[in-house]
Amino acid sequence: MAEPLLEAVDLNVERGGRQLIQDFALRLSPGQLVQIRGSNGAGKTTLLRVLSGLSRFAYTGSLQRTQPLLFIGHQSAVKTLLTPRENLLFHVTGEDFGEEREIDQALAIVGLYGFEDVPVSQLSAGQQRRVNLARLFLTDRMLWLLDEPFTALDQAGVSLLEDRFGQHLSQGGAILMTSHQPLRTLRPHSEVDLSEL
């Protein structure tokens, strides 16, 4: 079996003095998609932040990541003062997005053709979300951690994203995502339901 991109063993997560997650184990290998489900407040976002390495002090247990990951959280990480193109050109993550031409292509794929030079503050919530999701078409990272990636997206946006997920998995990538709705075309390798833990 291939080397896992993310491995968690005996993970216990606490937040605000409350034990959110107990004895959690996860092994995410190339080509796998794992979906985390659970009711509001079950700890999906907290778990994702722990697994990404953003929450360093909230857990006990062992957690291993072999390479840099891509994390898309609730917040868009998009600067409203900048245009979509500038947002992708002047990012802070250290991914290699390539040239301006490639960024424009990615913006066209997510349906922002013609909006490249419009300040993000003038775009709709769904369009702002798409600026962030254009990252998924440019990134060179293999491990993706996505928190509710379908929020504020229309149907076409959802299927576009699922197609991209499928492509990423077939190229040896791995995805860990939280979502309320079941996926339509893709089938997760496994599902974790936090409400039942």
Add this chain to the structure above:
Amino acid sequence: MQVNSGQQAKGMSLPSLLLLILRRQLMLYARKPIEVVQPLLFFSLVLLMFPLGIGPSAERLAPFAAGALWIVALLANLLAVEGIFRSDFEDGSLDQLLLSPHPLYFLLMPYLFVHWLTTGGLLAFCSPFFAYGLSLDTTGIPVLMASLLLGAGVMTIVGALGAALTVGLNRGGMLITLLIMPLYVPILIFGVAGVNAAIVGQSALPFLSLLGGLFFAALALGPLAIGAALRIGADN
């Protein structure tokens, strides 16, 4: 469908990423020039109060001038530094910065540099004008500029530490003042003493050297502390 041809994660080299962040920060200030103008406006308006309150004659203003310029520069910096990480924290950019595989220590440098340039640097370059307005002896002006430039460097780094510590709190404004004001004391003392030494004809070099030493110490250690504080702030 994927645009990039490269399959394996290479990522960017650190220098080119630093250049990108630098351009991003400069561009954000350029899009919101009010953020740059605000500290300067504050600086000039508060300084305007001194001749009004103390009296416009040179013999009454001159003894206060160096101290007043320094204290107001300090307050202007304090007001501006509070927001250094605020918008990045609120829109999630800070999370992305923390997840970058490069050392946070270096990634913070463009933030600090641009902040220093747009507040302390700008105030230092405008300070001769205000020094003249407060009847500061002209022999003190070069030292005033040099000490403000160096001092603003320390103020930016120390202030950014306060901003990082309070980034997760909703209203950090008052707390940040209480946290870092005491740390500004040595630079205030050395800065004003240097200017006054130059005015009475003594060498200001010892005081500038002390400020320089503080600046390099802050530069060496500050970003480590700022990075740690930001990581704690993101852990919520």
